[in-house]
Amino acid sequence: MTIRQEVLELIERLSDEQLNQLLPLLISTRNSASEAFSSESSQAYQHWLSSENNVYDELFADELAAR
Numbered sequence: 281m282t283i284r285q286e287v288l289e290l291i292e293r294l295s296d297e298q299l300n301q302l303l304p305l306l307i308s309t310r311n312s313a314s315e316a317f318s319s320e321s322s323q324a325y326q327h328w329l330s331s332e333n334n335v336y337d338e339l340f341a342d343e344l345a346a347r
Contacts, residue, residue: 300323301323301327304322
């Protein structure tokens with residue numbers, strides 16, 4: 281299987297929301313913009329840091345409560 285086939289197969293499995301987060305990277309890559317793509321400014325990274333994505337708070341809730 282070629283890389284193109286693998287990528288297309290993965291894209292087919294993504295939800296619209298996931299595709300929306302991936303789109304800026306794809307456009308930047310296609311355009312070969314002189315400014316490097318910044319993962320810190322990506323929508324996916326911002327979502328990962330958001331308060332609604334409290335994975336660490338949930339994982340370490342017992343430890344936080346003990347303090």
